Amino acid sequence: MNKTLKNQFTRKIYLHKKFDSFPVEVGASNRSNFLYPIHDNIGLNISNENIYYGELTGLYWIWKNENINKEELVGFCHFNKCLDVKFSKAYNLLINRKKYDFLVADKTYITPHPRKDELDAIVKILKKNYPEYYITWLKIYRKDGSSYACNNAQLFITTGKWFNKYCLFLFDVLKQMRQIIGNRTGSPYDIRYCAFMGERLLTVFIITNNLKYKEYHIRYANKTINIGRKIARILHINKNSSFYIKLQKKYGAKSSYKR
Structure with missing residues (x-):
């Protein structure tokens, strides 16, 4: 997996079964630069929706x-980050011992979402069709979509049982959201509203279903980022401080989405 993580292209990596891993290149319907044979535009897919859904x-x-x-x-x-846990460890916790249902990234602060209509849409959908999830959403997120309790970044390891239930919930909600919001124009980052809301829904799913979960730090392909984040944790540097923000701008993860 480490070798794959070094390749700086817009794609994500999928881990399957006990020790298998392979990359799936995303947004393939709108791309021509490929390194791997598995693309998200074959079989049943929403590859052409990548500008809204991201990974x-x-x-x-x-x-x-x-x-x-x-x-x-x-x-x-x-492609550039994963949970800092060995896959053999994950297999033992989730399959052999059945101690947890999900392994996820540490809870962290997720910033306010800039589009009120997109937040209103997700809340409306949950309130109407998923009332239990709606209650959880209100407990976790402020009206601006921010929270200090989000297991974000869409990094997880789980069993097929919960994976299938999570995807059924996630993609039903996001499909309804696409119908309400429609197409957007703007930068590739700003119009990824399904990705932004999907990032928030993972924690909602876990909490609503009372699932047992364990959090892990995020491990980046860039070793400098790993060292910097570790020092920040040890020194308890406030993530909202001007010092942390300056460090993040200089040494933080850089997106390759536009490549």
């Missing part, structure tokens, strides 16, 4: 095309 088009492809059974282990990580 979630890869997650959708896995869900629809891999037929993962409930006793299998499945994980999802990005």
Whole structure:
């Protein structure tokens, strides 16, 4: 997996079964630069929706095309970051010992979402069709979509049982959101509203279903970022401080989305 993580292209990596791993290149419908044979525009897919869903088009492809059974282990990580846990450890916790249902990234602060209509849409959908999830959403997120309790970044490892239930919930909500909001214009980052809301829904799903979960730090392909984040944790540097923000701008993860 480490070798794959070094390649700086817009794609995500999918982990399947006990020690198997392979990359799925996302947004393939709108791309021509490929390194790997598996693209998210084959089989059942929403690859052409990548500008709105981001890495979630890869997650959708896995869900629809891999037929993962409930006793299998499945994980999802990005080209430049993953959970800092060995896969053998994850397998032991989730399958052998059945101690947890999900392994996820540490809870952290997620910034306010700039589009009120997009937040209103997600709240409306949950309130109407998923009332239990709606109650959880209100407990976790402020009216501006920010929170200090979000397991964000769409990094997780779980069993097929919960993976399939999570995807059924996630993509139903986001499909309804696309119908309400429609198309957007703007920068590739700003119009990824399904990705932004999907990032928030993972924690909502886990909490609503009373699932047992364990959090892990995020491990980045860039070793400088790993060292910097570790020092920040040891020194308890406030993430909202001007000092932390300056360090983040200089040494933080840089997106390759526009490549």
